[in-house]
Amino acid sequence: MHELSITRNIVAIVGERAKDERVTEVTLEIGLLSAVLPDSIRFCFDIVAKGTVVEGARLNIIEVAGLGRCRACGQDVELRQHIARCPCGSSDLTRLSGEQLTIKQMVTTPCVQPADAPMPLPRG
Amino acid sequence: MCTTCGCADASTARLTDLTTGQTFDLHEEAHAHPHDHPHDHPHDHGHDHRHDHDHSHDHSHPHPHDHSHPASQRTTVLEEAVLAKNDRLAERNRGWFSASRVLALNLVSSPGSGKTTLLERTIRDLQSDLPIHVIEGDQETTHDAERIRRTGCRVVQINTGAGCHLEADMVARGVERLAPPPHSIVMIENVGNLVCPALFDLGEQAKVAILSVTEGEDKPLKYPHMFRAAQVMLLNKIDLLPHLTFDVARCLEYAREVNPQITVFQVSAQTGEGLPRWYEWLRTQLRTLGERPAC
Numbered sequence A: 001m002h003e004l005s006i007t008r009n010i011v012a013i014v015g016e017r018a019k020d021e022r023v024t025e026v027t028l029e030i031g032l033l034s035a036v037l038p039d040s041i042r043f044c045f046d047i048v049a050k051g052t053v054v055e056g057a058r059l060n061i062i063e064v065a066g067l068g069r070c071r072a073c074g075q076d077v078e079l080r081q082h083i084a085r086c087p088c089g090s091s092d093l094t095r096l097s098g099e100q101l102t103i104k105q106m107v108t109t110p111c112v113q114p115a116d117a118p119m120p121l122p123r124g
Numbered sequence B: 001m002c003t004t005c006g007c008a009d010a011s012t013a014r015l016t017d018l019t020t021g022q023t024f025d026l027h028e029e030a031h032a033h034p035h036d037h038p039h040d041h042p043h044d045h046g047h048d049h050r051h052d053h054d055h056s057h058d059h060s061h062p063h064p065h066d067h068s069h070p071a072s073q074r075t076t077v078l079e080e081a082v083l084a085k086n087d088r089l090a091e092r093n094r095g096w097f098s099a100s101r102v103l104a105l106n107l108v109s110s111p112g113s114g115k116t117t118l119l120e121r122t123i124r125d126l127q128s129d130l131p132i133h134v135i136e137g138d139q140e141t142t143h144d145a146e147r148i149r150r151t152g153c154r155v156v157q158i159n160t161g162a163g164c165h166l167e168a169d170m171v172a173r174g175v176e177r178l179a180p181p182p183h184s185i186v187m188i189e190n191v192g193n194l195v196c197p198a199l200f201d202l203g204e205q206a207k208v209a210i211l212s213v214t215e216g217e218d219k220p221l222k223y224p225h226m227f228r229a230a231q232v233m234l235l236n237k238i239d240l241l242p243h244l245t246f247d248v249a250r251c252l253e254y255a256r257e258v259n260p261q262i263t264v265f266q267v268s269a270q271t272g273e274g275l276p277r278w279y280e281w282l283r284t285q286l287r288t289l290g291e292r293p294a295c
Helices: A003-018 A038-049 B084-099 B115-126 B143-149 B168-178 B224-229 B238-243 B248-258 B275-289
Strands: A022-031 A058-064 A066-070 A076-079 A093-097 A101-109 B014-017 B023-025 B074-081 B103-109 B132-138 B154-159 B185-189 B206-212 B232-236 B263-266
Touching (some): A003 A038, A003 B074, A022 A038, A038 A058, B014 B168, B074 B084, B084 B168, B103 B275, B115 B132, B132 B143, B154 B168, B206 B224, B263 B275
Parallel strands (some): A022 A058, B232 B263
Antiparallel strands (some): A101 B074, B014 B023
């Protein structure tokens, strides 16, 4: 449900950073414990990007597992879901990562002016 | 409108001050969006705006010949947290609450857990010595805020339209209207939803999850993100336990599995059972923010 609002944030951030350039590709990193569904983001992305410099951009999503440290025995445990247990049996884990929701990078291309386009005003 | 879930544009969000009856549109603050209207806002990026012209610009458009430029692709590393803007605003709220010695709590639950009844009871029981202000979050109507106002407490209603959670900027606007005095409590009753509010930090000192015994005892397992984010779980409607098959011990086991540190109070907002421990927790939290309020 919140993915629409999150996708709006993504498109707004990328759009601001792209300035006048056209965005052709956006790469996100989504932690498996972030409570954000990559498929929902994909679904919303094209709709939200419409009419912005991000329209038509390819969306890459890198999904990453979380990492926790067991408070009982100290070892690091990979977390693929919220409820996890350390091999030692303890479920008391400190979350080290897995909740990230980051825009890693974007690929842009200058907006191509047609040869007969009017001359742009010089910028101050 | 999101066709996945029907969650609509948060641009419909508005704030109603129940004391004055005024309503404000929260559109401009509701979401991160490119600013194409002229206004001043502080920049927080770490660079100055010097522009050294040690390179030559070619301003010789238009070209006399007919061609298009080859599109030269450029990759820019951003490494930017998607919710950074909300998180920054939440930190600003948190700083304000802390400096003002105001205890802010984010109350989260499913619809129908008894949040508003619990809040009414808490306000009535504590109003002689603990001032409480309320920010009510609902998609529509001011019904809950009107109930809260009848307790005599200062309240604003934020309607998120079809938005499914409160965000930090909405809370900032609410707090601005409420102007809570030092040593008071601001209760933020979030939209009834156990998913989305977990992601949006409002700047509160703690999230309090309310679960009623008329719901499933496995809710902490089904919504682990929320129960993990909460510092306190209030298990409400315990007066109904004799009529239900709800297994309290199992529910608490599930809650601790998701969040071993969670503090649980078993309460009934109807009969008042268990509420003194919840009130004591509130007083302790407030005390740790600074001096006790003058009684």
